[in-house]
Amino acid sequence: MILTINGKEKEIKEGLNLEEIMIHLEMKDKVMAAAINMEIVKKEQWNRLKPQNNDKLELLQFVGGG
Known part of the structure; x- marks a missing residue:
């Protein structure tokens, strides 16, 4: 199946x-x-x-910085 993950299309096993x-x-x-x-x-x-x-996934990561 095709998913949009963080704005990029990827083919993932159903x-x-x-x-x-x-x-x-x-x-x-x-x-x-x-x-x-x-x-x-x-x-x-x-x-x-x-x-x-065709779902859209957003996988959010927290990034430290300073």
Whole structure:
């Protein structure tokens, strides 16, 4: 399936939940917040929610700086 992740189209295996997608992208330990189609997804739902073809995901990471 095709997902838009942080503004870039990516082909991802169908049937994966949000947490599995983050693992596939090697981002799971870095993501602090996630949204699908502009709706915030609680962290407790990451392992249950399965994005659909053409969904838009925003995987947000906090970056420190100074």
